[in-house]
Amino acid sequence: MGATPESTDTVVVGRIGRPHGVRGLVTVEVRTDDPDLRFEPGAVLVTEPAERGPLTVVDKRWHSGTLLLQLAGPDGVVFSTREALEPVRNTLLLVPVSDLPELDDPDSYYDHELVGLAAQLADGTLLGEVTGVRHEGAELLVVRRTDGGELLVPFVRAIVPTVDVAAGHVVIDPPEGLLEL
Numbered sequence: 097m098g099a100t101p102e103s104t105d106t107v108v109v110g111r112i113g114r115p116h117g118v119r120g121l122v123t124v125e126v127r128t129d130d131p132d133l134r135f136e137p138g139a140v141l142v143t144e145p146a147e148r149g150p151l152t153v154v155d156k157r158w159h160s161g162t163l164l165l166q167l168a169g170p171d172g173v174v175f176s177t178r179e180a181l182e183p184v185r186n187t188l189l190l191v192p193v194s195d196l197p198e199l200d201d202p203d204s205y206y207d208h209e210l211v212g213l214a215a216q217l218a219d220g221t222l223l224g225e226v227t228g229v230r231h232e233g234a235e236l237l238v239v240r241r242t243d244g245g246e247l248l249v250p251f252v253r254a255i256v257p258t259v260d261v262a263a264g265h266v267v268i269d270p271p272e273g274l275l276e277l
Contacts, residue, residue: 106190115178124163144188214265215239
């Protein structure tokens with residue numbers, strides 16, 4: 097992930113993909129655990145780049161596991177054709193951090209809470225900084241190494257036994273060979 101458009105006050109919840117059909121629906125790459133809440137009709141979403149929004153959800157439906165939205169632009173006009181949607185393709189959809197619910201599980205974290213944490217070994221040796229979280233079937237911490245390069249760390253308790261947001265670090269207990277990848 098590297099650099100992220102998320103600031104300390106917003107988080108990415110989706111990315112607009114290609115138009116679907118001919119009636120102004122667009123596919124959305126979902127980046128939230130609760131898409132039905134985040135993308136309910138009437139929801140207003142901040143955008144990156146900012147000049148493309150805010151966008152308002154007019155209609156929502158699922159098609160073969162893909163979220164489809166009909167959106168209205170900042171002027172309130174509903175996108176009603178494939179062509180009208182092209183300018184917003186690949187737009188990131190964001191919500192304020194203040195709108196996120198508290199997590200019930202103390203071992204669950206929002207991506208923005210992990211980004212910026214120091215990644216270190218159990219003996220305190222600094223590996224680098226968490227610069228992102230990838231969701232590719234399994235969650236992976238993206239660590240920018242102090243010696244250059246990038247390390248992908250499976251975000252599972254056996255490999256990341258400690259996450260201390262208040263102290264600003266995660267502890268990584270890498271299996272043999274992980275640090276050489």
